[in-house]
Amino acid sequence: MKKLVFYIILTLVFTGILLAKKEKQTSKVLFVVGSVFYKTPEKDWQQVKVGNPLPKSAEVKTSQKSTLLMALPDGSRLKLRGKTHILLAKIIKEKIIRIKRGGVFALVKPRSRGKFYLESPTHTAGVRGTQFFMAYGEKVKTDSGEETLMCVREGSVEFKEKQQEKKIVVNSGEGVIVAQGDPLSKKKLPWIYSFNWNMNPAQGNLIDETDIKKAYSSEYDILDEDYD
Numbered sequence: 001m002k003k004l005v006f007y008i009i010l011t012l013v014f015t016g017i018l019l020a021k022k023e024k025q026t027s028k029v030l031f032v033v034g035s036v037f038y039k040t041p042e043k044d045w046q047q048v049k050v051g052n053p054l055p056k057s058a059e060v061k062t063s064q065k066s067t068l069l070m071a072l073p074d075g076s077r078l079k080l081r082g083k084t085h086i087l088l089a090k091i092i093k094e095k096i097i098r099i100k101r102g103g104v105f106a107l108v109k110p111r112s113r114g115k116f117y118l119e120s121p122t123h124t125a126g127v128r129g130t131q132f133f134m135a136y137g138e139k140v141k142t143d144s145g146e147e148t149l150m151c152v153r154e155g156s157v158e159f160k161e162k163q164q165e166k167k168i169v170v171n172s173g174e175g176v177i178v179a180q181g182d183p184l185s186k187k188k189l190p191w192i193y194s195f196n197w198n199m200n201p202a203q204g205n206l207i208d209e210t211d212i213k214k215a216y217s218s219e220y221d222i223l224d225e226d227y228d
Contacts, residue, residue, distance in 0.1 A: 026053035027070045027078075027091055031201045034066025034082065054088060061085045062102065067207045069199065076116060077199045079105040081135075081208055089119075103135035103149075103212060107199045120148040122180040123161050125170075130155025131197060132170075140177055140216045149216055151175030151192040159184065177216055191215055 029052040036048040038060045045061075054060065054070060060080065062068055068080045072091050080086065084102025095116040097104065108116045110129030118125045120136035131154040137146050150159060152170050159176060160167040161184065168184045170176060175189040196208035 026055045027058075027072050027088060028053055029068065029070050030077075031067070031069035031206055033068075033207060035063040036066050036068045036080075037061045037063075056088055056091050058088045059086065060088070069201065069206055074109055076109045077107040079107075079199055079206065079208075081105075099134060099136045101137040103133060105131075105133050105195075105197065105199065105208070107131050108155075118150075119162070121146075123148040123150075123159065123178065125150050126158045127155065130157060131199075132157050133192070133195060135212060138213045138216070140213055145179045147177050147179045149175070149177045149212065151189055153192060153195070153197055159186075175216075 029048055029050055032048055032050055037045045038048050038052070038054060038058050039045045040055060040058045048060070048068060060068065062080045062082050062084045064082045066082045070078050072078065072095060074095070076095065078097065081103040084104060085100040086104060087098040087100065089096040089098050096119060097117070098119045100121070104118060106116070106118055108127050108129050108131070116127050118134045120134065125132065125134055130152060132150065132152040134148065134150045136148050138149060139145070140147055140149070150157065150170065152172050152174055154172055156169050156171045158167050159170050161178070161180065166184060168186055170186050173188055173190065173192065174186045175192060176184065176186050178184060195210055196205065198204060198206050
């Protein structure tokens with residue numbers, strides 16, 4: 001009888017350890033406004049609720065006028081604007097978040113293990129601790145295809161086209177807007193500080209309603225000269 005009790009306790013301990021380890025390997029939904037959905041390789045699209053775990057390879061979609069805030073396993077946070085679609089390609093050591101369409105705010109923990117990447121279909125932004133925004137799917141330059149927009153609030157971001165070796169470092173207060181094949185250049189964008197960068201529900205409103213296309217369009221009309 002004592003042996004049976006011992007084995008039951010041992011089983012429960014190991015089960016708890018495995019569940020805790022699994023929980024540490026998933027992202028967690030912290031805040032939701034509007035209609036937001038996710039799917040995994042095992043399950044089709046379903047509505048997101050606060051507290052939902054989002055594992056590696058999950059896809060997340062926000063509807064128009066929706067917002068989602070999630071925490072990655074290392075404590076870094078992502079905030080998705082409305083009409084955004086992402087894939088959590090990797091979330092444990094190296095973090096790779098693929099933006100299929102829409103805009104994402106990222107707050108990356110300075111001591112995050114491994115590097116953190118936000119990727120559009122054409123470009124990659126890599127950091128080790130900063131706060132920045134990246135979007136894909138707008139057409140600001142009339143002679144370009146769908147573009148990647150990226151700007152930095154704090155820290156610096158290494159930015160490159162996926163098919164090219166050349167990189168640029170984008171610092172606080174700077175941003176880029178490029179289509180595939182465009183030369184890489186950055187600009188000072190003072191208006192980025194008017195974004196709603198809040199990533200903590202306890203500190204108030206999280207919803208960002210910036211007209212990104214209009215903001216980038218006006219800045220690029222004004223600033224004709226790139227700089228290094």
